[in-house]
Amino acid sequence: MPSTYAQPHYAYRPSPQAEATHPVVVVGAGLVGLTVALDLAQRGIDVVVLDDDDTVSFGSRAICFAKRTLEIFSRLGLGEAMLAKGVQWNTGRVFAGVREIWHFDLQPEPGHAHPAFVNLQQYYVEEWLVAACEATGRVDIRWKHRVSAIDPREDGAVLSVDTPDGAVTLQAGWLLACDGARSFIRESLGLPFVGQVFRDRFLIADVVMQAPFPPERWFWFDPPFHPGGSVLLHRQADDVWRIDFQLGWDADPEAEKQPERVRARVQAMLDMAVAPGIAFELEWVSVYTFRCRRLERFRHDRVIFLGDAAHQVSPFGARGGNGGVQDADNLAWKLAAVLRGEAPEALIDSYDAERIPAADENISHSTRSTDFITPKTKAAHAIRDAVLDLAARHAFARPLVNSGRLSRPAVLTGSPLSTQDDWDGGVPPGAPAQDAPVQRDGAPDWLLAHLGGDFTLLAFDPPAAIEGAVVVSSNPAPGAFWDSEGQAFARYAAGPGSVVLIRPDQHVAARFRAYDPEAVAAARSRALGA
Amino acid sequence: MTHLDLSPRIDDPDRLYAALVEAHEGLDEAASLRLQARIILLLANHIGSTATVCAAIDEARRFG
Numbered sequence: 403m404p405s406t407y408a409q410p411h412y413a414y415r416p417s418p419q420a421e422a423t424h425p426v427v428v429v430g431a432g433l434v435g436l437t438v439a440l441d442l443a444q445r446g447i448d449v450v451v452l453d454d455d456d457t458v459s460f461g462s463r464a465i466c467f468a469k470r471t472l473e474i475f476s477r478l479g480l481g482e483a484m485l486a487k488g489v490q491w492n493t494g495r496v497f498a499g500v501r502e503i504w505h506f507d508l509q510p511e512p513g514h515a516h517p518a519f520v521n522l523q524q525y526y527v528e529e530w531l532v533a534a535c536e537a538t539g540r541v542d543i544r545w546k547h548r549v550s551a552i553d554p555r556e557d558g559a560v561l562s563v564d565t566p567d568g569a570v571t572l573q574a575g576w577l578l579a580c581d582g583a584r585s586f587i588r589e590s591l592g593l594p595f596v597g598q599v600f601r602d603r604f605l606i607a608d609v610v611m612q613a614p615f616p617p618e619r620w621f622w623f624d625p626p627f628h629p630g631g632s633v634l635l636h637r638q639a640d641d642v643w644r645i646d647f648q649l650g651w652d653a654d655p656e657a658e659k660q661p662e663r664v665r666a667r668v669q670a671m672l673d674m675a676v677a678p679g680i681a682f683e684l685e686w687v688s689v690y691t692f693r694c695r696r697l698e699r700f701r702h703d704r705v706i707f708l709g710d711a712a713h714q715v716s717p718f719g720a721r722g723g724n725g726g727v728q729d730a731d732n733l734a735w736k737l738a739a740v741l742r743g744e745a746p747e748a749l750i751d752s753y754d755a756e757r758i759p760a761a762d763e764n765i766s767h768s769t770r771s772t773d774f775i776t777p778k779t780k781a782a783h784a785i786r787d788a789v790l791d792l793a794a795r796h797a798f799a800r801p802l803v804n805s806g807r808l809s810r811p812a813v814l815t816g817s818p819l820s821t822q823d824d825w826d827g828g829v830p831p832g833a834p835a836q837d838a839p840v841q842r843d844g845a846p847d848w849l850l851a852h853l854g855g856d857f858t859l860l861a862f863d864p865p866a867a868i869e870g871a872v873v874v875s876s877n878p879a880p881g882a883f884w885d886s887e888g889q890a891f892a893r894y895a896a897g898p899g900s901v902v903l904i905r906p907d908q909h910v911a912a913r914f915r916a917y918d919p920e921a922v923a924a925a926r927s928r929a930l931g932a
Numbered sequence: 933m934t935h936l937d938l939s940p941r942i943d944d945p946d947r948l949y950a951a952l953v954e955a956h957e958g959l960d961e962a963a964s965l966r967l968q969a970r971i972i973l974l975l976a977n978h979i980g981s982t983a984t985v986c987a988a989i990d991e992a993r994r995f996g
């Protein structure tokens with residue numbers, strides 16, 4: 403039982419017996435379901451969220467939230483809280499035995515509002531999402547509502563839901579299945595969820611301690627305190643530390659979870675890696691096996707899968723939650739535009755076109771990392787160990803060391819919503835907009851905070867005023883964002899007169915060397931699926 | 933450079949063969965595999981082209 407966190411329990415409220423059709427029903431008040439509900443609500447859409455439980459995520463789950471996720475949560479109003487409470491970090495170190503063989507800095511250049519990562523327990527994020535959802539007045543979260551049957555229809559879905567007061571029926575125009583890796587909706591629609599299981603087990607121990615240790619990600623291969631396996635150490639909020647021991651396939655999960663056994667393991671590790679005799683308390687222990695797999699398609703008419711229900715990865719690389727939040731970011735504005743009658747229903751197909759390649763990228767990276775950490779054959783083991791041998795002595799072998807390639811935002815290359823161009827460099831169509839330090843009317847600010855929400859036209863030194871545009875100027879000018887360090891022009895490869903059309907999810911839709919209202923309007927309707 | 937040069941190029945074939953075999957002297961199977969892997973990685977870096985190494989892998993796998 404966590405000692406640093408008091409689990410909230412939310413009140414169950416009975417559902418009415420007969421209700422009109424809800425435009426959107428989200429199944430699962432987890433990280434992804436709450437994010438998509440909040441995003442939709444902030445776009446003026448009423449959402450019902452059903453969850454079988456009455457609380458937030460329990461125990462050790464996601465801790466690493468990537469820069470892109472922080473940007474999305476900043477757009478939704480939670481960014482500051484996450485930065486304030488979370489542990490910010492940019493650097494990872496990898497050891498073979500006790501020797502450091504490789505380190506990486508995930509954010510080598512300054513001039514971004516957000517760090518590469520913050521570490522924060524998933525339950526905090528979910529708790530704040532619940533509060534933010536409630537504050538919109540548009541999200542109706544129904545706790546202790548377990549979906550027990552689904553009948554998909556052409557114009558939506560009918561759900562049977564078990565509640566403490568018995569079964570109720572709900573009708574949804576759109577059903578967003580955010581019910582996690584064991585998705586009931588996926589299973590009841592009989593959709594195959596294919597991929598691979600890794601024959602390995604990992605012990606996750608969260609411990610509370612006061613440690614003089616830097617906010618970095620440390621990863622050991624074959625350390626003397628855990629011979630033959632790997633170990634990962636990471637700091638979270640509240641002086642909680644995540645320690646992850648690779649146990650191997652033959653380990654007995656029940657025996658490994660015994661507190662005495664875990665304490666002995668942890669003490670041996672901390673004595674050597676952190677400080678001899680350091681005191682700690684066990685906060686939470688669990689044993690996991692990992693898989694990488696996905697649904698063939700995420701959209702099935704009016705039923706759309708997001709997050710772990712759609713795709714699952716191993717945690718090396720922190721791509722599960724971060725990938726799911728990007729699903730929500732991608733879908734919310736599209737569904738809102740369709741529901742408001744501003745875009746054809748076909749726009750929703752672009753969710754598959756954009757997020758399936760993104761899921762494949764996450765699966766590929768996390769599979770490769772897991773294959774490095776858990777080699778499948780003797781030959782694979784020999785190649786892995788050879789890389790570690792050589793990396794200790796030669797720089798060339800260090801980039802081959804793979805302890806997890808940490809989550810990067812998806813660049814929606816080849817998206818049907820993008821207008822292609824022949825620019826050299828900058829932020830290409832499909833990529834998320836880049837941040838830059840700017841100043842407006844003397845006050846320091848960040849460019850990204852003013853992009854997204856709706857379509858935004860970003861105009862660099864426009865020769866004439868453009869209505870509604872966000873203006874970046876190379877010299878201070880009233881109302882404009884002065885590119886005081888030259889980073890905005892440089893990052894966007896912009897010249898005077900350039901304009902960039904940004905989508906509501908902050909991804910670039912189109913770029914032009916000069917403003918042409920017709921070309922911008924055409925790019926906008928293309929981005930709306932017209 | 934994806935071209936894999938299969939023309940005869942080895943300057944001292946008998947010495948090369950002997951060196952490849954002798955390198956494994958006194959090693960058990962696991963250590964041999966690991967040594968072999970180190971040699972491959974060193975040569976791969978020397979070649980510097982993943983595509984060329986992949987062409988060599990394809991050629992090597994043709995023998996079943």
Ligand SMILES: Cc1cc2nc3c(=O)[nH]c(=O)nc-3n(C[C@H](O)[C@H](O)[C@H](O)COP(=O)(O)OP(=O)(O)OC[C@H]3O[C@@H](n4cnc5c(N)ncnc54)[C@H](O)[C@@H]3O)c2cc1C
Nearest residue numbers: 430432433434454464465466549581582709710722723724
């Ligand atoms: C050990 C570990 C470490 C991880 N570390 C990271 C990390 O550092 N960074 C990262 O990004 N990701 C990480 N992940 C992955 C991350 O936790 C998941 O990707 C994330 O929780 C997925 O969110 P979700 O909303 O899709 O699913 P979930 O969080 O699983 O939520 C699903 C929700 O649906 C509800 N539900 C299920 N069935 C029904 C039903 N029939 N009716 C109603 N409600 C239902 C459940 O109660 C739950 O609330 C980690 C995972 C593990 C296990």
